[in-house]
Amino acid sequence: MNLAHLHLLLNHFPSLGFGGGIGLFLLSFFLKNDILKQLGLGVLFVMALVAIPVYQTGVAAAEMISGLPGVSTALITAHQDAALLAFVFMEITGAVAWLGLWQFRRISRPTSGNVSAVLIFSLVTLGLMLRASNLGGDIRHPEIRFDQETTPTATAGSGTGWLKSASVKSFVIDEPWVWPACETVHFIGLCLSFGVLLMANLRMLGMMKNVAFAALHRLLPWGILGFGINLITGMLFFIGAPEQYTRNVAFHWKMSFMMVAGVNVLYFTVFDEAWAVRPGDDAPLTAKVMAASTIFLWVGVIYFGRMLPYIGNAF
Numbered sequence: 001m002n003l004a005h006l007h008l009l010l011n012h013f014p015s016l017g018f019g020g021g022i023g024l025f026l027l028s029f030f031l032k033n034d035i036l037k038q039l040g041l042g043v044l045f046v047m048a049l050v051a052i053p054v055y056q057t058g059v060a061a062a063e064m065i066s067g068l069p070g071v072s073t074a075l076i077t078a079h080q081d082a083a084l085l086a087f088v089f090m091e092i093t094g095a096v097a098w099l100g101l102w103q104f105r106r107i108s109r110p111t112s113g114n115v116s117a118v119l120i121f122s123l124v125t126l127g128l129m130l131r132a133s134n135l136g137g138d139i140r141h142p143e144i145r146f147d148q149e150t151t152p153t154a155t156a157g158s159g160t161g162w163l164k165s166a167s168v169k170s171f172v173i174d175e176p177w178v179w180p181a182c183e184t185v186h187f188i189g190l191c192l193s194f195g196v197l198l199m200a201n202l203r204m205l206g207m208m209k210n211v212a213f214a215a216l217h218r219l220l221p222w223g224i225l226g227f228g229i230n231l232i233t234g235m236l237f238f239i240g241a242p243e244q245y246t247r248n249v250a251f252h253w254k255m256s257f258m259m260v261a262g263v264n265v266l267y268f269t270v271f272d273e274a275w276a277v278r279p280g281d282d283a284p285l286t287a288k289v290m291a292a293s294t295i296f297l298w299v300g301v302i303y304f305g306r307m308l309p310y311i312g313n314a315f
Contacts, residue, residue, distance in 0.1 A: 003060035003246060010054045011136070014090065015129045017047035021097075022122050038104055041097040042266060044122060048094020049262045052231070053255055055087045056238060060246040071139060077166070079135040084239075085163045086128035093121040095228055101269045102221060105214075165239055172240030179240070182233040189229030190305075194298050196223030197265075204274060204283040204291035213277040217268070227262070250311035254304035261297035264290060 025040030027033075062076050096117045100110035110118075172178050200216045200223075202208065238245050245251040267290045268274050274287050283291070304311075 003057045004064045007057035007061040014047045014051045014054055015133055017043055018126050018129060021047060022126060038101060041100045044097035045094045046263060048090050049259055051087055051090045055083055058083055059242045075139045079132060079139060080165045082132035082135050084165050086125060086132045089121060089125040089128055091231060093125050096121055098224060168239045172236050182236050186230055186233040189226040193223045193226030193230060196220060197294060197298060200268060201291035201294050204287045210279050212279050213274045248308060250304045250307045254301055257297050257300035261294060261301060264294045
């Protein structure tokens with residue numbers, strides 16, 4: 001199995017999952033059920049994580065099919081631009097959804113502003129994903145194009161939108177200050193994210209026993225902010241030089257570790273065991289296992305990120 005196969009396997013999950021998450025979130029208002037609301041927010045957050053490898057494997061798939069007979073380069077470009085815009089909105093939606101889950105813990109329910117933001121961003125994201133999916137289907141299935149008389153170039157040009165992969169790539173590569181600046185900001189985001197998560201997880205493992213987990217939990221939004229900074233700068237690196245990453249086994253391992261680590265965050269946000277840990281208490285075994293695995297996963301992310309220039313010979 002190569003990255004193109006993986007893209008075909010994964011590419012429908014964000015659209016279907018996002019639709020399901022929105023459905024659960026809306027249903028929770030009719031049934032006045034906070035559990036459904038939390039479940040909907042959790043699904044939106046997880047789908048935002050899944051979208052990361054979907055977008056990245058899509059770039060690898062485009063490299064493999066470019067130049068094949070009957071494949072329009074213009075349509076591939078249009079699909080990539082639409083996918084990038086959908087990806088940006090999806091990650092924003094995922095961050096806002098996680099903030100809603102965090103607010104459930106801090107103030108028992110998400111604020112009205114958070115609820116409105118989740119609804120608006122999720123619906124816009126769903127529309128953008130459906131558009132990207134439609135353009136993706138046009139690449140290899142001309143029989144489903146809306147207008148059979150429309151040329152590939154015209155079809156592509158009609159919907160590239162304001163955010164274009166080529167423009168982002170040119171910005172990252174041609175401006176000499178962008179890559180070093182992103183490297184610096186990427187490191188700051190990593191320190192912020194890993195520092196917050198390390199403190200919270202070391203508490204679960206028995207350190208700082210005089211501190212309740214709830215006191216550390218209020219720092220988690222800073223950790224998510226660091227993750228978001230890393231995601232933005234990391235995607236700029238990826239869009240700027242995708243071939244350096246799609247062909248690098250260290251990058252594949254880094255992304256695998258990061259996906260699981262992202263899901264681990266939900267345990268400390270949603271489940272009750274960690275929240276029952278008061279000052280002086282020893283955390284339950286499950287919480288300790290999750291804490292140890294989170295630290296291990298983030299160390300793996302850092303290690304394989306540092307090994308990118310040395311493993312795979314892609315740089």
